[in-house]
Amino acid sequence: MSVGFYLDQDRCTGCRACQVACKDKNRLEVGTIYREAHTYTVGDFPNVKAYSYSAGCNHCENAVCLNNCPVGAIYRASDGTVIQDPERCIGCRMCVMSCPYGQPKYDEAKGVSGKCDGCYGLRQDGNEPACVAGCPNRALKFGDIDELRKEYGPDLDNGSITILPSPDETHPNLLIKAKAAAFEKDPHRINW
Amino acid sequence: MDIQSKNISRRGFLGASAAVAACAAALPATAYAAEATLEKVGGHVLPTDPAKDGKWVPAACWHNCGGRCVNKVMVKDGAVVRQKTDDNHPDSEDYPQQRGCVRGKAQQQQCFGADRILHPMKRKGWQPGGGEKSNGQMRGKDEWEVISWDEAIKLSAQEIKRISDELGPTGFYCKSPDATINLMCGCVRGWDTTSHGTYTMGCDMIGLPPTDCGKANDRFDLPNADHIILYSSNPTWSAAGTPTTYFMRAKESGTKFTTVDPLYNATAQTLDADWIPVRNGTDMAFMLATAYEMLRLDKEEGNIVDWDFLHKYTVGFDEESMPEDATVNENLKDYVEGKYDGQPKTPEWAEPICGVPPEQITNFARILGKQNKTMLLHNYGMVRCNGAEMIPQMLMALGAMGGHMGKSGHATGGNYHANCGNYGPKLVTAGASAMPKTTNPVSTGVRQPQLYDLILNGGGSFLDVSNSYGNFHEPIPTTLGPIKGIFHVTDATLQTSLHQKAGIEAHRAVDFVLTRAQFMTTNAKYSDIILPVTTEWEREGNVDGGATNREFIYCYSKVTDPIGESKTDQEIGTLLLQEMGIDPDLAFGGKSEKQQFFEKIAGSKVMGDDGQMKPLVTITDADIKDWGVQGTPQEGVVSLQKFIDDGGYQYERSANDGHGFIGYKDFIDDPEGKPLTSNSGKLEIYCQKRYDRMVSYEYPGVDQYKPYPTYVTPCLGYETTFKDGKIGGEKGEYPYLMYNPHYLRRSHSVFDNCPWLRETWENPVFLNRKDAQDKGIEEGDTVLVSTAHGQGLRKAALMDVLMPGVVGIPHGAWVDVDEKTGIDRAGSDNYLLGNEYGGFGVSGYNNNNCNIEKYSGEALKRDCELPARWSDK
Incomplete structure (x- = not known):
């Protein structure tokens, strides 16, 4: 079994409610971000198209963070969630450096890394991850990746949109209902 | 495991009372319980929810965003450890959860912010007595000292009395005075067209609702439109929360979107709207050229302009539909076609002004044609522009030219706040708690930027035309003397009004500035005494009827006792009035804040099956006893406990539930029986009354205007x-x-x-x-x-x-x-x-x-x- 996120780009407005919901649930100080949303454009004025993307841990099939952790602080739960155990982390940052999605984050104040655990604890009590439950536009879902594919259709992208690294690297558990513009070359991120 | 938060104050819960402690890191993000029963993987104990078994409290999210969404906070072991939004019922498109936005999720950093002002403070260099003693030039630069409440109230009352004795009520200025200020001394007020711009004046004279917060259609009607035009409208940012999803639903059912805006904004991006980029402040040129193209296409191809609609429901479009009170024999159509100035308002005429290529204007004219089901929905950015006075009449005229009112799939109206994409009468309303009525002894208002100049000049003469938002009246010649005292209560005047640099200097020019604040806001920074006021999380609770959402009212409860030494507005008002020798009951009627909360709950209403509004909340004798309030039991549709626990009540909607709404349908169905508020009872494209009122103000450049929409050169603009x-x-x-x-x-x-x-x-x-x-x-x-x-x-x-x-x-x-x-x-x-x-x-x-x-x-x-x-x- 594998778990991961589904993102509907026809619903993601780039509002970043997910980003702050994540910070709230994970009690993250300024400087540490497990999930972030950004808006990208392709083309030049006035022929411009845009899309937004909410990025977080993809709980990859080939979880290089897990593979590269020298002390076994990152592990996979039976449902497929890739989880980091801060009690074991020695702060070597191998996970941070190896993840092509830039996901595990090193917290200098604490001297350890941390990452999204898909709100594992919340899910055990029947709740959705904070970012999913907090999305005002219902753009994010989390769950069994096969179930998500069944629910949202077979034509979903598995992480090959232009702004992401090739999914061949780590086989992310990621399903995107992508806007066509997300496959175009030379996107610009709007830093508003 | 525990981390010290830089962002959240630990000091807050060192206050006198048993405040609910809060710290971002009061609980670790991931808990590792020791119980042997927990699942383990390779020696790791899996995470549990560290906030589990705490108590969720429906919390206020009370700001001037226009939404009122569900916001709950988890209180555990005396600390706020997490927030969440609506999970009161399963989420569906028909019955959507009232989910909050990015800002609401950071609300804890307001109440428990490390930058809360916890004690009364005095600017070090300030002394009562006025003149040099006030050392006004140091406002915004001086240091602060903590003083006691007793000292803060005594100093404030002493200075208010002194200024009041010397200058009377016009010696003070406050943009939005409350009962306490009305009773203590009174004040001159400032006015500003702020959010609704030129829709704040005379919309009722045109035949639109006051300040035009409508009238579009109910959300279930959006998918019936072929086209939805979002004009100067970005609900994803300006009505964050649920409204954007209403438009997504329309898009999924095939509605095409067009956005008219200098920015291809977040809403337009998400909806893949066609973008018509218009230079800000030049919308009139674009709209006039659109009207020209509609007329041209109608002549050449037919079926574009709804002449029957124009002649039946509007006045002033053409020669045959002039209103009886017209003093100028001119109309919009002849102006657009160039009859008066020899300049037809063609797309080629408009392009150098507004920047829109002619073919886009022609396309836009086609979308507005009467054959399409089109909704022309707008926000107010385009009327917060110099020279935008006639946009309300012109935008309404464009909608009328296509007949886009009063029918399913058609609309011409506002797209504002929580009624964005969902207009209609409220199906659930908040109750009120009757409080004593107080009157400001001064009715004078000054345009906010000119008020700063007036303070700096020690007074002056002007025409008083308004004293608050959207409250224009006949001009009254007025002379004011010096203003020496400024109050800031609940608004952010010095930050949110234009001419801020002069505003700062005006604050430095007076004897005394008294501000209630939670943080070192701009108002607070340029003050002399700051009185720490609680956030809504530290109050008894409230049912908020101020929002526009027709399907939901929210009810919030107390999250924590007051942080530091902060007090509520009523407590502060009571102290000030007592010190001034005025009975606080004149302001608050001897009514506790809890009693007020209760009365608002008891007075809340919901739509009944018979179409009548009925009591919403069931209240028993036991509830009344339990709350320690005065009241009468009543039968409603939800128990008091559930209403409190859910943080409000949402009316469950479904398609064809009989509560759909089509803007202006009553007028369209029966224009004689249900006339509008204008002189003619119709939509006034030519409006004599509004024009005459505007001219009477004698403001610069008014000679350019006509009683119908024309292009004017703004005092500042492109x-x-x-x-x-x-x-x-x-x-x-x-x-x-x-x-x-x-x-x-x-x-x-x-x-x-x-x-x-x-x-x-x-x-x-x-x-x-x-x-x-x-x-x-x-x-x-x-x-x-x-x-x-x-x-x-x-x-x-x-x-x-x-x-x-x-x-x-x-x-x-x-x-x-x-x-x-x-x-x-x-x-x-x-x-x-x-x-x-x-x-x-x-x-x-x-x-x-x-x-x-x-x-x-x-x-x-x-x-x-x-x-x-x-x-x-």
Whole structure:
């Protein structure tokens, strides 16, 4: 079994409610971000198209963070969630450096890394991850990746949109209902 | 495991009472319980929810965003450990959860912010007595000292009495006085057209609702439209929360979207709207050319203009539909076709002004044609412009030309706040708690920017035309003497009004500034005494009827006892009145805040099956006893406990539930029986009454206007970006058009201090990519923005979604003036704006002129890296 996120780009407005919901649930100080949303454009004025993307841990099939952790602080739960155990982390940052999605984050104040655990604890009590439950536009879902594919259709992208690294690297558990513009070359991120 | 939060105060719960302690890190993010029963993987104990078994409290999210969404906070072991939004019922499109936005999720950093003002404070250099004793030039620069409540109240009352004895009520200024100020002394008020711009004056005279917060259709009707035009409308940022999803639903069912805006904004992007980029403040040229094209296409191809609609429901479009009270024998159609000035308002005429290519104007005219089911929905950015006085009449005229009112799939109306995409009468309403009525002994109001000049001049003569928002009246010649005292209560006047630089100097010119504040806001910073006031999380609770959502009212409860020494407005008012020797019951009727909360609950109503509003909440004798309040039991549809626990009540909707709404349908069905509020009872494209009122104000440039929509040259706008004021010539000193988009970090000025939001939304200056490159500005560079009135710094965000020549300064950043250079490091919009005005005095927030250059001084840090503006050490 594998778990991961589904993102509907026809619903993601780039509002970043997910980003702050994540910070709230994970009690993250300024400087540490497990999930972030950004808006990208392709083309030049006035022929411009845009899309937004909410990025977080993809709980990859080939979880290089897990593979590269020298002390076994990152592990996979039976449902497929890739989880980091801060009690074991020695702060070597191998996970941070190896993840092509830039996901595990090193917290200098604490001297350890941390990452999204898909709100594992919340899910055990029947709740959705904070970012999913907090999305005002219902753009994010989390769950069994096969179930998500069944629910949202077979034509979903598995992480090959232009702004992401090739999914061949780590086989992310990621399903995107992508806007066509997300496959175009030379996107610009709007830093508003 | 425990981490110390930099963002959340530990001091807050060292207050006198048993406050609910709060700290971002009161609980670790991931708990590892020791119980042997927990699942383990390879020796790891799996995470559990550390906040489990706490108590969820429905919490206030009370700001001026226009939404009222569900916000709950988890209180566990005396600490706030998490927030969440609506999970009261399963989510569906018909019955959507009332989910909050990014800002609401950081609400804990308001109540428990490390930058809360915890004690009464006095500016060190200030002494009562006025004149030099007040040492006014040090406002905003001086140090602060903590004083006792007793001292703060005594000093304040002493100074209020002194000024009142010397100057009477007109010796004071407060934009929004409350009962306490009315009773203590009274004051002159300021007015500003703020949010609704030129829709604040005379909409009822045109036949539209006052300030035009409508009338579009119910959300279930949106998918019936072929086209939805979002004109100057970005609900994803300005009505964050649920409304954007209503439009998504329409898009999924095949509705096509068009956006008219200088920015291809977040809403337009998400909906893949066709973009018509219009220069800010030039909408009239675009709209007139659209009307011209509709007339031309109608002549050449037919079936574009709904002549029957125009002649039956409007006046002033053409010669045969003039209103009886008209004094000028001119009409919109003949003006558009060039009969009066020899200039047909063709797309080729409009393009140099508004920047829209003619073929886009023609396409837009086709979309508005009567054969289409089209909704023309608008917000108010385009009327917060100099010269925008006639936009309300023109936009309504365009809708009327296509007959887009009163029918399913058609609408012409506002798209504002929580009734954005969902207009109609409320199906659930909040109750009120009757309080004593107090009257300000002064009815005088001054246009806000001119008020600052008046304070600096020691008084002056002017025409009094309004004393509050949307409250225009006949002009009254008025002379005021000096103003020596300023009160700030619940608004953010000095931050959110234009001409801020003069405003700061005006604050420095008076004897006394008294402010209630939670943080070192701009109002507080330029004050003499700050009285720490609670947030809504520290109060008894409330049922909020101020929002526009027709399906939901929210009810919030107390999360914590007051932080530090802060007090509620009523407690502060009571202390001040007592010290002044005035009975506080005159303001508060001896009614406790809990009693007021209870009465609002008891008075809440819900739509019954018979179409009548009925009591919402069931209240028993036991409830009344339990609450310790006075009241009468009543039968409703939800128990008191459930109403409190859910944080409000949502009326469950479904398609065809009989509560659908079509704007203006009553008038369209029966124009004689259900006339509008205008003189003619119809929609007045030509409106004599509104025009006469405007002319009576004798403001500059009013001679340009007609009683029907025409293009006027604004006192500041696109024209003035050119050296000689003529479009197409050499560019002037301030060659860019500047506007102030509402921005998701904040609700106006609220939340600008919250660390998570400062990190999440960086607050840059919006620049067109090519404009920036032409000036050697790269992404992230610090940019100096200059106007004739002020200078500010912001980091550059280069974008292709902004029209060339336009500069966006996000609205509401808390001004941070470098006293050495006079440059504002925060990029406050109003620090860059001045006091120019025309027409009927609209605040031209969105068509100012500026210059941009790469800043040669020290680069700005990220806002989130700066220390808090205040820390109560």
